[in-house]
Structures are given as structure tokens and as C-alpha cells.
Amino acid sequence: MPDGSLMQTGGDFDGVRKIRTFVPCEASGICDWVxxxxxxxxxxxxxxxxxxxxxxxxxxIGGRSAFNLEFIPPNANGPLYFPFLNATNDDQNDNxxxxxxxxPSGNLFVFANRDSIExxxxxxxxxxxxxxxxxxxxxxxxxxxxxxxxxxxSNNFSIVEILVCGGAQYGAYLxxxxxxxxxxxxxxxVVSDPNPTWAMDxxxxxxxxxxxxxxxxTRDVMIINGAQQGSQGWTNAxxxxxxxxxxYTYASPGxxxxxxxxxxxxRMYHSTANLMQDGRIFIAGSNPHQFYVFDVDYPTELRxxxxxxxxxxxxxxxxxxxxxxxxxxxxxxxxxxxxxSAPVTLAGPPEINLVSAPFSTHSYQQGQRVxxxxxxxxxxxxxxxxxxxxxxxxxxxxxxxxxxYMLFAVNEAVPSTAVWVLLST
Numbered sequence: 001m002p003d004g005s006l007m008q009t010g011g012d013f014d015g016v017r018k019i020r021t022f023v024p025c026e027a028s029g030i031c032d033w034v035x036x037x038x039x040x041x042x043x044x045x046x047x048x049x050x051x052x053x054x055x056x057x058x059x060x061i062g063g064r065s066a067f068n069l070e071f072i073p074p075n076a077n078g079p080l081y082f083p084f085l086n087a088t089n090d091d092q093n094d095n096x097x098x099x100x101x102x103x104p105s106g107n108l109f110v111f112a113n114r115d116s117i118e119x120x121x122x123x124x125x126x127x128x129x130x131x132x133x134x135x136x137x138x139x140x141x142x143x144x145x146x147x148x149x150x151x152x153x154s155n156n157f158s159i160v161e162i163l164v165c166g167g168a169q170y171g172a173y174l175x176x177x178x179x180x181x182x183x184x185x186x187x188x189x190v191v192s193d194p195n196p197t198w199a200m201d202x203x204x205x206x207x208x209x210x211x212x213x214x215x216x217x218t219r220d221v222m223i224i225n226g227a228q229q230g231s232q233g234w235t236n237a238x239x240x241x242x243x244x245x246x247x248y249t250y251a252s253p254g255x256x257x258x259x260x261x262x263x264x265x266x267r268m269y270h271s272t273a274n275l276m277q278d279g280r281i282f283i284a285g286s287n288p289h290q291f292y293v294f295d296v297d298y299p300t301e302l303r304x305x306x307x308x309x310x311x312x313x314x315x316x317x318x319x320x321x322x323x324x325x326x327x328x329x330x331x332x333x334x335x336x337x338x339x340x341s342a343p344v345t346l347a348g349p350p351e352i353n354l355v356s357a358p359f360s361t362h363s364y365q366q367g368q369r370v371x372x373x374x375x376x377x378x379x380x381x382x383x384x385x386x387x388x389x390x391x392x393x394x395x396x397x398x399x400x401x402x403x404x405y406m407l408f409a410v411n412e413a414v415p416s417t418a419v420w421v422l423l424s425t
Contacts, residue, residue: 002056002402002424006359008033009060009072010045017041019072042070043079047096047140050359052367054106054397059121061085061110062098069121080124088112092173094137097364099146099164104157106398109191111146111164113137118191133164133187133198141232142168143209144183145363149249150219150353153374153392157399160192163247165223166208166363172231179229179238182209186247201253208241210363212273214281215370217353217408217415218311221247222260222281225267225363232269232362235288238298240266244307263305266298272360273307277406277418281307311414318343319414321350324386326407329422330393335376340409340416342385349378351410352391354400355418371400393423 001007006022017040025031045063053059053071061069067086068079088095095112103109107127108119114137118127138144144167151157165186172180184207187198204223211226224244230237242262249256263283271286286301287293293300325339340350352373358365373391380387389409394400402425406418 001052001058004404004422007050007058007072008359009041009050009058010048010063012046016044016046042074043068047362049098049100049364050366051100051102051108052401052403053102053121054401056402059100059108061100062095062112064093064096084110084115084117084119084126085112088115090137090170092137092141092170094139094142094170096140097362098139099364100366101146101148101162102369102398102401103148103160103191104151104399109148109162111162112139116162130189130191131197134200135185135187136167136169136183138164138167138183140362141173141236142170143211143226143232143363145211145213145223147213147215147221147365148369149188149221150215150370150372151399152372154372157371157395158192159190161188161190163188163213163221165204165213165247166211166226168209168231172209173233173236176230176233176236180231182207182226182228182230184208199253202247202256204245205257205259206241206243206245208245210237210268210271211241212271212360212363212365214273214275214365215355215368216275216309216311217279217355217370217406217410217418218413219353219370219372220249222307222309223247224273224281224307225271225283225286227268234269234290235298237268237288240268240298242266246310260310263307265301265303265305267301268298270362271301274358274360274365275355275406276306277420279309279312279408279415279417281309283307316414319412321346321409321411321414321416323407323409323416323419326419327421329424332393332397332423332425333395335390335392338389338391338407338409340387340389342387342411345380345385346378346387346411349375349387349389351375351408352389353408353410353415354394354405354421354423355408356400356403356405367401369400397425
């Protein structure tokens, strides 16, 4: 939420209408999730998607047998019927956890099963319908993932691309005993184009469903966790995808994928991944069972891991910048200054990239975005390798909703440790 608190909605059984909040506290304090006793969802939601809106509200879309959407705080006229969810439903319910990305225009890109639309939530209208992605179903329970690729000041944030990777063959969930091979395809579409189409040029080195896609501070994407056969659901998958894959966003089609060092821990159903402030990826979970089960091939996993991407290798230490001074708060469309140090003289001004803190569940990071800011000046202070960098905050809340972001300085594709900044009006 814009104030840094967390909100989670819905669930199963008696949690289907619940709203829960978590307010962070000091390390010495006591803070925990609080379930509201005065407010509840207007419609029961299990496996729905939340997206923070430019005005600080949340929109909540879908869920099992919930072909509608609603807002928090709620609209007076109750949940709105959302025909797109009916149109994308199938015998497996492959439209759960729809992929929702807030576009710089203020509209929403909504993807479910294999279809996608641009939706104006202010007028409750579908602005346009995009082509169907080739291949398999992509949403829960088929278990693909999606990101909106970084938004760049270098093109005035005018180019907006969506990436969808992985999924499962239709029927993999209904016939889990078959353990069908997961998808190895990625589709990429420039939704800002007048006549966009899906480009299916990139083939993952191994098939993957239940993979988490993490936007990195370098503007590339890490695909991590998952399985090579089956689908989401209890005991529905085998053959873990141990090796992460690095997706180079700006490489030529067909040359974007690089296999990284593998883990030894299966991270399949109910696993998560999130980018941390130091640039590592925090990985937790995997439980393909209704309860805690430990004496099976793929047990309930209680160990935690951190994956260190390539840019954290000691060989890059000479290129690694450090943010030494930064503002606690920045204001839309307003210049601000950060001080950056480096071990050696920089060849040019570093990138200043804002990375959101998304809510990760079921292979989808809700609200994930990277905004690469305009850097208007870089001044070296005396002869020291110390620089004052002036950047311009995002021009408005449709480009980056209000809230806390990790600010990374990135020099020659090597990021600093991030500092937290509050973006507000």
C-alpha cells in the first residue's frame, strides 16, 4: 500500500472474504497480520489478483467462480461483472490469478488463460482486445508467469512490453497422472503498438511451469523455481526445474536465455521468490501437499535460500557503485539528487532505477515494475570517485503508483545495494 503497509485479501473456506493487513514495526517491536473484523470483500475470492492503482486504491480481479472485480475501498455499487473472466474460463479454470499490469496510460493490461485485453477501470470498458498468445494456457493452474518489462525514460516511457513465459499443456491439471511436459515458450508483445502481435522467438533451455519471473535492477529478468512436468496443484508436478534462467531483455531474439547455477532443493507448488535490497533473490517454500508432509519425494520445504545473480560476482566489484546519500522521499516529476561513490572513475553516469516491492504468490509477483529514470546530470566531486547524480522522479502515478521503491544505481550492468525511497505527490 502507499504507506508501506501490506494488505492481503481472500482465501478459502472462512477466509474467502477476509481482508488482512500488516503494519511494519521496528525490529524490537511486535507486529503481526491483523484480520479485519469490520471490513470484508464484497465477493468471495480464492486465487484472485490485486493491483495497486494510481489513486492508492486496490482493484481485485477474479478468483475461483468469481467472474467480477471490486475495489478497496469499495465502490458503492458493489462488485462489477467482468465478462472477460467468463470468456477465458475452461474446464481447468485456467483464468485464476490473472496477470494484471498497470500501464502508463492508466489502463490495465489483463491476461487470463491465453487471452488479454486493455481495460479502463474508471469507465468499466474494454479499450481493445489483443491477439491470443500461441501455445498452452498460461495462468493458474497451468502455472506460467508474466512481467511488464522495464519502463524507460530513454523512450519517454512510450514503449510498453509484456512478457509471458511458461505454462502447462491443456489437460495437465485434469489428468495429473500423465505428468505432461510443461511449456518452454515465452511470448513478448509491445502493447503500446497500434497493431501488436506476440513474438514467440525465445525458447527456454528447459520446460517450466510454476516459475517465478523476477525483474532485476539491471532491467533483465530472472526465471527461477518451478517444475518441468505437470501443473500447479497438490502433488500435480514432478521433475523440478533446478536451474534458474537469466533473460536478457535487450539481446536479440533467440539469444536472450542463459542457464544459471542450479539449486539442489525442489521449489515447486507454493514456492516464492522476491528481489532483495542487496540484489539477491530470496527464495522460500514449496509444499505440494494439503498439510506438512516430510517423508515423500517432494516434501514440505522449510529451508530458505538466497540466489546471487551474476552481477554480484567479486569480479564486478570495481564497477559496483554505492549510494551514499539519497532522499527519503521523492515527488512526482521533480528532480532529486543522489550521491554515488565508485571504486574507480565512472565512464558515464549510472542508471537510476526504481524497483517496486511486489506481493508474490503462485508464480506471479503482483504489482511488480521497474522504472528507469531520466538522469539529467552527473557531477564528479573534486578528484574523488564521488558523483552527484540528478534524476527526475516518475511523471505521475500511472507510471509508478505511490509507495515505497528500492532505488538502485546501476553502472555498466552492475547494481548498487538499493536504498528505500517513498514516491508521493
